[in-house]
Amino acid sequence: EAQVTQNPRYLITVTGKKLTVTCSQNMNHEYMSWYRQDPGLGLRQIYYSMNVEVTDKGDVPEGYKVSRKEKRNFPLILESPSPNQTSLYFCASRSGTGVYSPLHFGNGTRLTVT
Amino acid sequence: AQSVSQHNHHVILSEAASLELGCNYSYGGTVNLFWYVQYPGQHLQLLLKYFSGDPLVKGIKGFEAEFIKSKFSFNLRKPSVQWSDTAEYFCAVNREGGSYIPTFGRGTSLIVHP
Numbered sequence: 001e002a003q004v005t006q007n008p009r010y011l012i013t014v015t016g017k018k019l020t021v022t023c024s025q026n027m028n029h030e031y032m033s034w035y036r037q038d039p040g041l042g043l044r045q046i047y048y049s050m051n052v053e054v055t056d057k058g059d060v061p062e063g064y065k066v067s068r069k070e071k072r073n074f075p076l077i078l079e080s081p082s083p084n085q086t087s088l089y090f091c092a093s094r095s096g097t098g099v100y101s102p103l104h105f106g107n108g109t110r111l112t113v114t
Numbered sequence: 115a116q117s118v119s120q121h122n123h124h125v126i127l128s129e130a131a132s133l134e135l136g137c138n139y140s141y142g143g144t145v146n147l148f149w150y151v152q153y154p155g156q157h158l159q160l161l162l163k164y165f166s167g168d169p170l171v172k173g174i175k176g177f178e179a180e181f182i183k184s185k186f187s188f189n190l191r192k193p194s195v196q197w198s199d200t201a202e203y204f205c206a207v208n209r210e211g212g213s214y215i216p217t218f219g220r221g222t223s224l225i226v227h228p
Contacts, residue, residue: 035218040220041220042120042204042218042219042220042221043158043204043218043221048215058215090157090158092158100165102148102150102160102163103158103160103206103216105157105159106157107156107157108157
């Protein structure tokens with residue numbers, strides 16, 4: 001089944017403790033992206049990747065890192081999480097043709113930083 | 115910068131009422147348009163999309179949207195809503211040219227009372 005898999009679904013951590021949220025897709029998609037969803041603010045893009053070893057900042061990249069060493073994986077790294085990073089995070093992917101392709105979303109990771 | 119505006123942030127309807135959710139974008143060139151739906155506790159899913167041709171597009175579950183180029187709009191409609199349509203709805207725009215990074219509106223929360 002074609003899907004985007006995120007782990008974990010729920011994560012509670014403390015300020016400053018490094019964490020990684022994994023994202024993997026099995027559709028051979030070139031484009032992958034991370035979003036955070038907050039009430040009243042909708043979806044905001046954190047980082048995106050057009051292909052392996054190519055990553056770019058989105059609208060809200062501060063406090064986050066990503067890597068794209070393999071086509072299928074696009075982990076989101078919080079080196080020193082802070083409470084303002086408490087949010088619902090979604091990974092998404094899309095085929096390389098871009099304009100004609102909708103995004104496929106993972107099931108989300110709800111992160112709480114205390 | 116390109117922006118996508120969804121003017122209705124919260125909509126409350128009774129079952130069988132008609133629905134229209136507004137979406138306007140600011141980019142003047144060729145665009146491709148999407149509506150995504152997020153049911154409670156779930157990830158975003160594609161509802162419908164417009165690339166070219168007939169400006170009235172039909173999606174899943176009886177939804178449709180009309181692209182009006184002169185008004186830079188892509189409003190979502192459904193003649194008769196059901197309780198199961200309770201969800202958050204996001205409009206998104208891909209701009210042709212560049213890297214086709216999708217821009218999302220802030221979302222509209224729809225609650226349908228039985």
